Amino acid sequence: MAAVNPAERVIRSIDRTQQRFRPTAFVFGVTKKFGDDNGGVLVANLTYTAFVTIFPLLLVLVTILGLVAAGSPGFRQGVVDAVAHQVPLIGKELTGNVHQLKKSSLIGLIIGLATLIWGTTGLAQAGLFTMEQVWNLPGPARPGFLPRVARSLLFLVLLGLVVAATTLLAGLSTFGHNALGWVILAEAADVTVNAGMCFIGFRILTPRGVPWRDLLPGAVAAGICWTVLQVLGAYLVHHFLHSDSVYGIFATVLGLVAWLYLAARITVYCAEINVVLARRLWPRSIVQPPLTEADRASLALQALQNQRREEQRVTVTFVDRQPDEPASPGTPRTPDEISPPAP
Numbered sequence: 001m002a003a004v005n006p007a008e009r010v011i012r013s014i015d016r017t018q019q020r021f022r023p024t025a026f027v028f029g030v031t032k033k034f035g036d037d038n039g040g041v042l043v044a045n046l047t048y049t050a051f052v053t054i055f056p057l058l059l060v061l062v063t064i065l066g067l068v069a070a071g072s073p074g075f076r077q078g079v080v081d082a083v084a085h086q087v088p089l090i091g092k093e094l095t096g097n098v099h100q101l102k103k104s105s106l107i108g109l110i111i112g113l114a115t116l117i118w119g120t121t122g123l124a125q126a127g128l129f130t131m132e133q134v135w136n137l138p139g140p141a142r143p144g145f146l147p148r149v150a151r152s153l154l155f156l157v158l159l160g161l162v163v164a165a166t167t168l169l170a171g172l173s174t175f176g177h178n179a180l181g182w183v184i185l186a187e188a189a190d191v192t193v194n195a196g197m198c199f200i201g202f203r204i205l206t207p208r209g210v211p212w213r214d215l216l217p218g219a220v221a222a223g224i225c226w227t228v229l230q231v232l233g234a235y236l237v238h239h240f241l242h243s244d245s246v247y248g249i250f251a252t253v254l255g256l257v258a259w260l261y262l263a264a265r266i267t268v269y270c271a272e273i274n275v276v277l278a279r280r281l282w283p284r285s286i287v288q289p290p291l292t293e294a295d296r297a298s299l300a301l302q303a304l305q306n307q308r309r310e311e312q313r314v315t316v317t318f319v320d321r322q323p324d325e326p327a328s329p330g331t332p333r334t335p336d337e338i339s340p341p342a343p
Contacts, residue, residue: 029284043261051256053119121149131205134275135210158200158201202215217277304316314334
């Protein structure tokens, strides 16, 4: 048996401890799964496509408000403020710049709608790819062109529901004139709505054979994290950031990219929570060998998702088990074992 150096001995001791303690084992399992799926690349892809989508979304919103709510400037401003609340660090600058660009014209609406549909389609495709990677879906089990387009349109409808819901929540938070009880009620409603929207979003983007119940834990976690992100952003704006700290469009763009990156990272991690819970991909080992059964299952998933055609056969076996150790039913051997059943 090879000698173990002092550093490895310490790491293995930490590894044994985290595997025995259920909360740390689960957290490390989620973190490890994020790395296995190249989560950083998925987050970057979501951030870019969300950045392309947000400007036409605001343009369409402000244009429609200018056309249908011309006689109610208070209502129009309330909706814009509600949308700005979703990105508290730079939301005011964003909506202000879009408001300057548009003149409530039909041409602006047409251009904005066309760009929005194109951008939203890209964001939905990025979301679909992310969920396919997170759930390690083999190529033949991934949806075709028409189902992907249909899901993109559903995702566009979801964005509209988000705008409507945030408008109602903004009215709730100001109804009690910032009284503590109303603020707490508004934040609780915000968490509920955010979790509901994340749940619907996960359902639209996740393979249809995945049960609804498997999407709930990550959606609840995402709803809480999104709300905390918004509250912290609003707190920073109110107490530390002032108008002279924002240096034009350059700072606005950087702030928007940073905000979208955090939101995308939260979303991908919460999607990983669903997979780790559903497939029980913990405890994972920090140092190998030996492999845990969750390590074997994760490695098998990574290999099996590379099947590209029905005619292709991919099988995964492990030779590190003891002769009398049976294979675990939780470790897949073929792509059929990880393809979700038809709805």
